[in-house]
Amino acid sequence: MVKYILKRLGLLLLTLFLIVTLTFFMMQVMPGTPFSNPKLTPDQLEILKHAYGLDKPLWQQYFIYVGHMFTGNFGTSFIYTNQPVITMIAQRLPVSMQLGTQALILGTVLGALMGKASARRKNGLLDGIFGFLSVLGISVPSFVIGTLILLYLGFNLNLFPISGWGTFSQTIMPTIALSFAPMAVVTRFVRSEMIESLSSDYILLARAKGLSEKEVVNKHALRNSLIPMLTLIGPMAAGLLTGSVLIEKIFSIPGIGAQFVDSIPAKDFPVIMATTIVYAVILMVFILVTDILTAIVDPRVRL
Amino acid sequence: CGSKTSEQKNIQFSIPTDVASLDTTILTDQYSYDVAGNVEEGLTRVDSKGNAALALAKSIDVSKDGLTYTVTLKDNLKWSNGDKLTAKDFVYSWKRAVDPKTGSEYAYLMGAVSGANDIISGKSSLDTLGIKAESDTEFTVTLAQPTPYFKFLLSEPVYYPLDQKVVDKYGKQYGTSSDKTVYNGPFMFKSDKAWTGTNKNFSIYANPNYYDKSAVKSKQIDFQVISNANTGAQLYKQGKLDFTLLSTTDLINANKKTEGYTVFKQARTDYIEYNQSGKNASSPDAQKALANQDIRQALNLATNRAEVVKTALPGSTAATSFTPVGMSKTSTGEDFATYAKQDYSYDPTKAKELWAKGLKELGLTKLSLSLEAAGDLAPSEATANFLQTAYQQNLPGLTVNLKLVPFKQRLNDAQNGNFDMVLSGWGGDYAEPSTFLQLFTTGQSYNDGKFSSKTYDDAFKAATTTPDVLEPAKVDEHYKAAEAALYEGSYINPIDFQANPALMNPKITGLEFHSTGLAYDLKSAYIK
Numbered sequence: 001m002v003k004y005i006l007k008r009l010g011l012l013l014l015t016l017f018l019i020v021t022l023t024f025f026m027m028q029v030m031p032g033t034p035f036s037n038p039k040l041t042p043d044q045l046e047i048l049k050h051a052y053g054l055d056k057p058l059w060q061q062y063f064i065y066v067g068h069m070f071t072g073n074f075g076t077s078f079i080y081t082n083q084p085v086i087t088m089i090a091q092r093l094p095v096s097m098q099l100g101t102q103a104l105i106l107g108t109v110l111g112a113l114m115g116k117a118s119a120r121r122k123n124g125l126l127d128g129i130f131g132f133l134s135v136l137g138i139s140v141p142s143f144v145i146g147t148l149i150l151l152y153l154g155f156n157l158n159l160f161p162i163s164g165w166g167t168f169s170q171t172i173m174p175t176i177a178l179s180f181a182p183m184a185v186v187t188r189f190v191r192s193e194m195i196e197s198l199s200s201d202y203i204l205l206a207r208a209k210g211l212s213e214k215e216v217v218n219k220h221a222l223r224n225s226l227i228p229m230l231t232l233i234g235p236m237a238a239g240l241l242t243g244s245v246l247i248e249k250i251f252s253i254p255g256i257g258a259q260f261v262d263s264i265p266a267k268d269f270p271v272i273m274a275t276t277i278v279y280a281v282i283l284m285v286f287i288l289v290t291d292i293l294t295a296i297v298d299p300r301v302r303l
Numbered sequence: 304c305g306s307k308t309s310e311q312k313n314i315q316f317s318i319p320t321d322v323a324s325l326d327t328t329i330l331t332d333q334y335s336y337d338v339a340g341n342v343e344e345g346l347t348r349v350d351s352k353g354n355a356a357l358a359l360a361k362s363i364d365v366s367k368d369g370l371t372y373t374v375t376l377k378d379n380l381k382w383s384n385g386d387k388l389t390a391k392d393f394v395y396s397w398k399r400a401v402d403p404k405t406g407s408e409y410a411y412l413m414g415a416v417s418g419a420n421d422i423i424s425g426k427s428s429l430d431t432l433g434i435k436a437e438s439d440t441e442f443t444v445t446l447a448q449p450t451p452y453f454k455f456l457l458s459e460p461v462y463y464p465l466d467q468k469v470v471d472k473y474g475k476q477y478g479t480s481s482d483k484t485v486y487n488g489p490f491m492f493k494s495d496k497a498w499t500g501t502n503k504n505f506s507i508y509a510n511p512n513y514y515d516k517s518a519v520k521s522k523q524i525d526f527q528v529i530s531n532a533n534t535g536a537q538l539y540k541q542g543k544l545d546f547t548l549l550s551t552t553d554l555i556n557a558n559k560k561t562e563g564y565t566v567f568k569q570a571r572t573d574y575i576e577y578n579q580s581g582k583n584a585s586s587p588d589a590q591k592a593l594a595n596q597d598i599r600q601a602l603n604l605a606t607n608r609a610e611v612v613k614t615a616l617p618g619s620t621a622a623t624s625f626t627p628v629g630m631s632k633t634s635t636g637e638d639f640a641t642y643a644k645q646d647y648s649y650d651p652t653k654a655k656e657l658w659a660k661g662l663k664e665l666g667l668t669k670l671s672l673s674l675e676a677a678g679d680l681a682p683s684e685a686t687a688n689f690l691q692t693a694y695q696q697n698l699p700g701l702t703v704n705l706k707l708v709p710f711k712q713r714l715n716d717a718q719n720g721n722f723d724m725v726l727s728g729w730g731g732d733y734a735e736p737s738t739f740l741q742l743f744t745t746g747q748s749y750n751d752g753k754f755s756s757k758t759y760d761d762a763f764k765a766a767t768t769t770p771d772v773l774e775p776a777k778v779d780e781h782y783k784a785a786e787a788a789l790y791e792g793s794y795i796n797p798i799d800f801q802a803n804p805a806l807m808n809p810k811i812t813g814l815e816f817h818s819t820g821l822a823y824d825l826k827s828a829y830i831k
Contacts, residue, residue, distance in 0.1 A: 032711030037331055037408045039732075041748040042718070044411055047424055051406035076475065081324040081331070083479045083500050091501045155537050163534045164504055164527065252529050254321075254501050265679065265709055 005292065012284045016277065020069070023276045024062055027269055034078035034267045052078075065273065074277075075270035079263065085274040089256060093278065095165060096248070096255035100240035102175040107182030108233060114183070115190025116222055122195060130187055137184025143246035146177035150250060163252040174251045178244055182236055189232055193225035227297050234290030238283040312830045313506070313523045314811060316823075317535050317547045321528050322498060322505075326478025327460035328400045331408045333822060338498075338526065339460055340821035342507055344488040346374060346393075346457040349817050349824070353632065353734060355454035359388070359464070359487070359514075361440075363457075369449030369773050370417075376440040381512040382466050383486040390436035392464035398429045399470070400461045409461045412732060415453055417445040449772045452735035458820055459733065463487075486510055489519045489826040496525070503528035520813055520829035536806060539563070545808035545830065546823075551681060555617040555804045563806045566618045570630040570731035570818035571801035572739065573686065574622070575674075575724050576717065577602075577794070580753035583720045585673045585704070592670055593723060597661035599793040602724075604654035605697040606690065606796055608647065615685035618804035622797035623647055624786045625742075629800075630818050631734040634775035639736055640800075643783040645790035647797060651697045658698045669700035675716060676726040678707030686798065687726055717751040725751065728801070731819045736782040737767060738819070743789065752794065759788035 035048050049055040053064070068075065074085040114134075118127040137145075153173055154162035161170045197203060198221050206216045248258035256275060263271035318334040325339050348358035357363065359380060364373040380388035400407050401422045413419040417433030433445030446453065456462060469485040470477045478484050480500040481492035490507035492498060498505040505526050509519045527544070529535040532554055535547035540561070549555045558564055577593045584590035592598045608621035620628065624647075628640040662668065674694075676687035684707055691703040708716070717725045729749075731738040741747065744763050745755040765771050766781035789795060803822075807814070813827035 030711070031709070031715040035331075035408055038714050039749070040408065040411070043424065043748075047403055048406055048408065050425075051403055079323055079332075080321070080479070080500065081326060081329045082475045082477075083324075084476075087479075088501060091499065150534070158541070162537060163529055163531070166504065249530050250534075252503055252527075252531060252534065254503050258530070259501075265711065267711065 001292075001295070005288075008288050008291075012281075012288065015284060016280055019280045020066065020273070020277060021062075023273060024065065025058070027267070027272055028058060030264075030267055032267055034269060036079070036266065069277075074274040077263075077271050078268045079266050079271070085270045088259065088271065089274060089278060092254055092256040092259055095253060096244075096257055097241045099171060099174055099178065099244075099247075099253065099255065100237070100242070102171060103178035104182055104233070104237055104240050106175055107179035108186050108229075110179070111183040111186025112190050112222070112226070112229075114187040115225075116194060116217065118187065118191040119194035119198060119221075120217060127191075130191075134184035134187040137180040138188075140180070141246075142177050142181060142244060143250060145180050146174065146247050146250045149173050149177050165251075165253045170251075174247050174253060177250075178240060178247055182233075182240065185232065185236065186229065189229060190222075190225050193228060194221050197221045197224050227294075230294050230297065231290055234286045234293075235283070238286040242279050242282055311522065313525050314521055314808075314825070314828060314830055315525050315527065315543060315545045316825070317527045317529045317538075317544050319528070319530060319532065319535075319548055319550065321501070321503070324478050325481060325484045325498070327463040328396065328405060328465070329407050329409075330460060330478070336460060336821060337823050338507070340488070341524075341823075341825045342484075342486045342488045342490045342492065342510070343460070343463050345459065345463045347454050348826075349455070349458050349734070349815075349820055351815050353817070355458055355734075358458070360457075363454065368769075369451070370446050372444040372446070372453065374442050374444065377514050378440070380487070380514055382469075383491040383510055383512055384466070384469070385512070386466050386468060386485070387439070388464060388466070388487055389439040390442040391439075392466060393442060393462075394434050394436050395467045395470075396463060396465035397434050398432055399465065401432060402429060407461060409459070412456060412459055412461050415446055415448075415450040415456060417447045419447070448767075449769060451772060451775065451778065452733050452737070455733040455735060455820070481505070487513070489513050489515070490524065518827055520827050521825065524825055524828075536561075539806045539808075544806075545811055546814075547806050549618075549804045549806065552615065552617055552685060558804075558806060559617075561806055563809050565805050565807045567803040567805060567816045567822070568620075568627075568629040568818055569801045569803055569822075570627050570734075570738075571728055572622055572625055572627050573616075573619075573683070573726060573728045573798045573801060574625065575602075575606075575690075575796040575798065576722075576727050576752040577754075577796070578720060578723055578725075578752055579794070580720045584723050586671065588665070588667060588670055589672050589723045591665050592661070592667070592672070595661050595665060596793055597657045597664065599796075601654045601656075601658035601661060601698060602694065603647065603793045603796045604650045604657065605694055606647075606798065607649040607693055608798060609649070610693070611686055611689050612799050615689050616682050616799050616801070618802040619682075619799040620802070621647075622799050625789055625795065625797050626736045626739040626782070626786065627731070627800040627818070630731055630738075631736055633779040639779070639782070642779065643736075643786040645786055647790065654697055655699070658701070662700060667700075669702070671702040671704060673704045673706050673723045674726065675706040675708060675713055675722045675724070677710040677713045679709050682801075683726055683728070690726075718748070720751060720753060722751075726798070727751065734817075734819050737763075740766075740782055740785050743794065754792070754794045756788050756792055756794060759785050759792075759794075762788060 077083045114130045118130045153159045160172050164170050206220050245257040245261045248255040260275040320334050322338050323335045324330040344358050346360040347355040350356040360374050361377045362375045400410050401413050401419050403425050410423050418431040421427040436442045466485045473483045476483050481498040491510040493508050496506040508523050532550040538544040539547050577599050578584050612619050612621050623644045624640050626640050631639045633639050633642050677683045691705050694703050716722050742749040744760050762781045762784035766778045771777040810831045812831050815824040
């Protein structure tokens, strides 16, 4: 197991190195410079490029960047002039993570409950409704759901504040909007897993032992269906925690997703690089942790 | 939100993008400026009549030749931390701005000061800058050449003073959050509801050390960053916001009847540039055609500006010159653009005639031209779409290929001359026509179409150099002649003067809007 983890960590570093290199050179293909003022003449641009070291040959810039990276220096932003990228990420990532975690918990818990109810009354009315909701959740993008929630719960009913970040009530609408997709995925997953396990031999045995229906469903069928869900939640969590670009824009949330997207057309190199690295690391770590957890929970899996 | 003091309601102001910096030497975007300009101040501040009124300066004496400015500061000026604000703070700040190591994008605005351009390009040392402190309250400025609008430049952030002690303390971090900045303007930040560098809700408070504090009418103003304009409009209607910009065509049209709908005219002109460089056009035919004045004139006459504005740019007005209306005044107090108005009219019949004539001269029967515009700017895309259809309808044999690209790509293509027709935009930095008319002199790098007009060059030169530069009436005449030269040669095609439609609580009094420089001056603003 330890050997396996070390091997995976090695691969992780190699992948990260490739991502850094590819991102660095791909950024150069984009037109323009990070300097946003269209009034700068070519001469003035050259002076600015020199001031920020952007006039050096590309390979030099690359090695300088990688060198700094190893010392933990990710540079300063061009748009948010002179703000250290690390500080920007440190301020924004927790916001996205809080939102993502809330959405993940809400989505998984609701999804598991809905999946369970659907499986128990397969093809019933509730199953139909939940089935419809999960198809909706999977096929309708979060920004559409976000906009609808904003319109009905925010504008029309005036139940929650429609923008900003700071109080818990401000997190409710974006959380609901973001939780739709995980809820839908989990509902479908738990439903099919449970239908399968409810018809398996050990359930039959449990019933034969005279256990109550509640115990059969909760202790045996549901618990067994939740184990494979780990593999599902891992990558989903990584996606949710790194911020939803559109939801952050719609609800004016100071998260990392909106900042990442804004940095690209602005050619804010240091922000693009650092955010890409953070995303990559989070995603890879989650996948790794998921694999390890699966092995621990289910002894049949051998690493 | 909606915090109230016992007697007065705070203005709830919104801006559409994050504040990027409070460092007045290096901030570049309009909304950082709108915040910084209310917490910092320069020697002058543009007043309600559009004049550069004295602010930190008690007096500014200009020598007869227009080259030496003697500035005396008001007595007992103080920073928000209690430090004395002296002439040295200007010397330090101006040198920091032109220092190539600082990397200030607006350093070019300092070009009027003697020595600045050479320092910016690294050719000479900081000591050669034309500013010298004579005492704590007096300093002299030497200009590179007479600059009639220098008092307007003095109201710009790059010209603001800086407290060296504080800048040294925070180094590169200066201005990256409100606790790493010091203030000298009507308002200031406090630790309560501070700007952290990323947050979207923050407040500014009346600055007790401000010399003119009795004129400051609000104790506190709350800012919110609201990126979604629909949300902004909705919060306004719920009474939770007092000011929000309307940024999309739909939103503007939907809110024209809303109480508080206000249109702020900007000093920005959208215009089409024609590639007259003789190279890099989409085809040899296009190249030849755009060098032909009849063809260009036909395109100008086929432009229904009133209709473009109605369809694509609500709030804006049809352009009648390159320099926009509402930006600057002539020596007699008339609006410059009104005074220099040209006959940019829509005349499809004459357009057809000239088009046919032009094609015949070139030996062509049909022509394809590309029209490039920024696809990531909604109004720009809408304008290009409209013009494509209109041109093809009005000019037989013409095919217009739309090329919608990201803004930075458009900028690149325009600067490198890789286009046939490109929809460009220009905003003024200060309230004088040269901020626009400097663009099209021969060889100027913003002259993307690379045309050359001797009449234009002569007029611009006469307006900006001695002896006429010192006579305001003559300056006006020369600038008008430059506008006429642009029109006569059909070198460019001005489309519209941009505007910012907004929703503003009618109870707000004292908010000053300026089309150049600080857009929303909140110094005397309050809710009745």
